[in-house]
Amino acid sequence: MSFIRLITRNVLALILLIIVSSCAEETCETMPTEIHVTKEEYDDMGRLIRSCSGEVSVNKCEGMCSSQVQPSVSTATGFLKECFCCRENFLRERLVTLTHCYDPDGLRLEDEDRAIMEVRLREPDDCKCYKCGVDECQMTPVIHVLRHPGCKPKAIPSFACVGKCTSYVQVSGSKIWQMERTCNCCQESGEREATVVLFCPKSKNEEKRFMKVSTKAPLECMCRPCGSIDESSIVPQEIAGYSEEGPLHNHFRKTL
Missing domain, CATH: 2.10.90 (Cystine Knot Cytokines, subunit B)
Incomplete structure (x- = not known):
């Protein structure tokens, strides 16, 4: 019973703390x-x-x-x-x-x-x-649409880094006429490669109607200094009808 009373007191104290915090004036x-x-x-x-x-x-x-x-x-x-x-x-x-x-x-x-x-x-x-700011950068399954001139687009299961990362801007301590900026984005940490065959019906050479192309996907994800990201060629796997991760590991391999 003493253990139950202790838990009850802790819960009541936590509720009181929440009420006091919510009522505190900013x-x-x-x-x-x-x-x-x-x-x-x-x-x-x-x-x-x-x-x-x-x-x-x-x-x-x-x-x-x-x-x-x-x-x-x-x-x-x-x-x-x-x-x-x-x-x-x-x-x-x-x-x-x-x-x-x-x-x-x-x-x-x-x-x-x-x-x-x-x-x-x-x-x-x-x-x-x-x-x-709270860093929440995670690897998420997506569908990557591969395109090449003269070839039919092909959608393959892949990965993307999705999340949010902490950034800030402040007056520089050593150069007050400037601003210090730190911008972090959810990006890849390591990569994996895959070789995919595209069908190119307009090729005059019959041997070149099937073209092998290489593509990459993140191995892991983390918050890193920002860079440009092209989001036009990926969609969530749920939208594209892929619900399992099984196909993802069949064509991707780690880059050595």
Whole structure:
């Protein structure tokens, strides 16, 4: 009985936590802060002309966003997690002035043209709670339509990488006039090859009416730096009438 009471107390505590989290007020706001900015200027030969610095007031996103964890029978971990983060909704661009400029020898510049420097930066203009990024990149069975000029298209069972990956953009810490971007996409990790025969009825040479072509498919999938993806030649296997993975392994082999 003590074990049952313990479980009951834990469940009640979890329910209370969920209620408190859902009722908590979100306070994701745009707030002022101050950063130290340094920028160097070079001539066409790569030689340092001057170095300028200053304290600059900028906006930042800060606050609290509601998150929760609750039991789930449909997830692999047994818990359904919903996490929200305070981040920018819009960015604005503006000029800031650096008033402490020095020559390569460290001497303060006083002349009007070189004593100050204007730099351009971007900062949050509005902030909002967004769902935190979660990497979910998985290999999914699809139908790949192979095409070649003069040959009839042929649909074969294949694989595709499908999912979502975390990306972000922020003001650079070392170059505040630039933005740092990290974009990850669900892509292949390793590959497998297959040789498929296409029927080419328009070929004048009878021996070339059957053409062997090579195609590839992912071996595994993971979040990697983004690249272009051609989605026009694949469709889900369920739509094409393939419900089993059996045919997939018959024509594909791992690339050595």
